[in-house]
Amino acid sequence: DGGITQSPKYLFRKEGQNVTLSCEQNLNHDAMYWYRQDPGQGLRLIYYSQIVNDFQKGDIAEGYSVSREKKESFPLTVTSAQKNPTAFYLCATPRGPSSPGYTFGSGTRLTVV
Amino acid sequence: EDQVTQSPEALRLQEGESSSLNCSYTVSGLRGLFWYRQDPGKGPEFLFTLYSAGEEKEKERLKATLTKKESFLHITAPKPEDSATYLCAAGRDSGGSNYKLTFGKGTLLTVNP
Numbered sequence: 001d002g003g004i005t006q007s008p009k010y011l012f013r014k015e016g017q018n019v020t021l022s023c024e025q026n027l028n029h030d031a032m033y034w035y036r037q038d039p040g041q042g043l044r045l046i047y048y049s050q051i052v053n054d055f056q057k058g059d060i061a062e063g064y065s066v067s068r069e070k071k072e073s074f075p076l077t078v079t080s081a082q083k084n085p086t087a088f089y090l091c092a093t094p095r096g097p098s099s100p101g102y103t104f105g106s107g108t109r110l111t112v113v
Numbered sequence: 114e115d116q117v118t119q120s121p122e123a124l125r126l127q128e129g130e131s132s133s134l135n136c137s138y139t140v141s142g143l144r145g146l147f148w149y150r151q152d153p154g155k156g157p158e159f160l161f162t163l164y165s166a167g168e169e170k171e172k173e174r175l176k177a178t179l180t181k182k183e184s185f186l187h188i189t190a191p192k193p194e195d196s197a198t199y200l201c202a203a204g205r206d207s208g209g210s211n212y213k214l215t216f217g218k219g220t221l222l223t224v225n226p
């Protein structure tokens with residue numbers, strides 16, 4: 001069953017901690033994206049990667065880091081430098097070569113405790 | 114700067130009461146206008162892509178239309194299961210075959226039985 005999987009579904013972070021959100025896809029797509037969603041706000045792009053071992057900052061990259069060591073995986077680390085990390089995080093990959101737009105994962109809700 | 118504005122922010126309908134959601138956009142070099150449905154706590158689900166003014170797409174009770182400055186999502190005889198947040202996104206090229214999407218804040222639709 002092809003798709004994009006995010007884990008965990010819920011994550012709690014203490015002040016000063018780094019946490020890593022997982023995103024895995026088995027669609028064999030080169031591009032992957034991380035978005036942040038806050039209540040009453042549109043999705044905002046954090047980081048994206050168009051190929052293995054390469055990634056670019058999006059609109060709100062400060063306080064976040066990523067890696068792209070494998071085509072299937074694009075983990076996002078929320079560092080202690082991110083002062084307001086509580087949000088819903090979404091990973092996405094293109095729908096397909098002839099299908100513009102993205103397929104999204106089911107999301108990770110991060111809460112600071 | 115790319116901008117996407119959706120209205121209204123929230124819409125409450127009775128079952129069977131048809132209406133429309135609006136998405137106005139300012140994007141240089143629009144390559145596609147996307148509509149998504151998002152249920153609470155889940156990732157957005159792709160609905161439509163529109164490419165050029167005058168284009169229309171339909172799926173069950175939903176019909177999306179596009180002009181040079183805005184898109185409409187028409188909902189005909191809605192049912193309670195159509196209740197969700199509807200997201201609009203405007204896409205432009207970001208290199209290769211990928212798009213950079215700018216999202217609106219969404220319209221929360223509630224359909225009462």
